[in-house]
Amino acid sequence: MKWSESTWQQIEERYESILTMPFITELSDGSLPREKFQFYMAQDSLYLEHFGRALSLIAARAHQIRDTLEYMRYAETAIVVENALHEFYFDDFGLTERGKMQPVCHHYVHFLKSTAALDPVEVGMAAVLPCFWIYKKVGDHIYNNLQSDNNPYQKWIDTYGGEEFAEAVQKAIDICDNTAAETTPAIREKMTEAFITASIMEYHFWEAAYDLKMWI
Numbered sequence: 001m002k003w004s005e006s007t008w009q010q011i012e013e014r015y016e017s018i019l020t021m022p023f024i025t026e027l028s029d030g031s032l033p034r035e036k037f038q039f040y041m042a043q044d045s046l047y048l049e050h051f052g053r054a055l056s057l058i059a060a061r062a063h064q065i066r067d068t069l070e071y072m073r074y075a076e077t078a079i080v081v082e083n084a085l086h087e088f089y090f091d092d093f094g095l096t097e098r099g100k101m102q103p104v105c106h107h108y109v110h111f112l113k114s115t116a117a118l119d120p121v122e123v124g125m126a127a128v129l130p131c132f133w134i135y136k137k138v139g140d141h142i143y144n145n146l147q148s149d150n151n152p153y154q155k156w157i158d159t160y161g162g163e164e165f166a167e168a169v170q171k172a173i174d175i176c177d178n179t180a181a182e183t184t185p186a187i188r189e190k191m192t193e194a195f196i197t198a199s200i201m202e203y204h205f206w207e208a209a210y211d212l213k214m215w216i
């Protein structure tokens with residue numbers, strides 16, 4: 001069994017629990033309160049900037065030059081393309097500034113950046129994978145269960161349902177599988193651990209937005 005298959009099995013239950021979170025169900029039916037989405041967008045905008053930096057570190061450290069190129073593209077997409085989505089929502093939802101990074105976003109980006117900088121590069125690759133893979137799965141789930149054609153969050157939903165995004169995600173999974181196959185059992189184990197930790201952080205990112213969780 002591929003590394004990605006056995007690792008996904010270990011987060012399957014957590015993934016299922018993401019699908020029933022109020023943030024996700026209300027985003028799907030369009031009833032999510034505006035202030036919760038605003039909180040999410042502002043934090044996500046900060047997240048993307050640092051996620052792009054983590055991807056750039058991985059790009060620099062990748063063993064294969066073709067993987068370097070791939071992670072450079074991911075970094076560019078994270079910063080440029082995804083930011084366009086945020087700009088749209090900033091205008092549309094009356095957000096003027098991103099504000100301070102709040103606890104869950106802070107925890108997640110620091111985990112990603114320290115893993116990308118200090119752990120073996122294989123572990124960094126595994127740590128950033130849930131960001132792609134979970135968003136793809138959640139995006140598809142929402143897309144397939146759309147209840148209204150007048151959803152204020154439609155643009156967000158479309159971003160993660162597209163074909164181009166699907167290809168990028170599959171490529172990131174394949175790189176991790178090839179990397180896992182070539183590395184040691186100890187590093188493979190650390191890859192799995194990092195993947196699980198990042199998956200848990202994805203859950204908490206949405207939970208924090210719904211609860212508007214801020215520093216005291």
Ligand SMILES: Cc1ncc(C[n+]2csc(CCO)c2C)c(N)n1
Nearest residue numbers: 044047074077078082131132135205
């Ligand atoms: C908390 C959080 N996690 C994942 C994503 C999704 N995402 C961000 S960058 C990227 C890949 C390159 O575009 C993907 C899939 C997000 N927006 N926010």
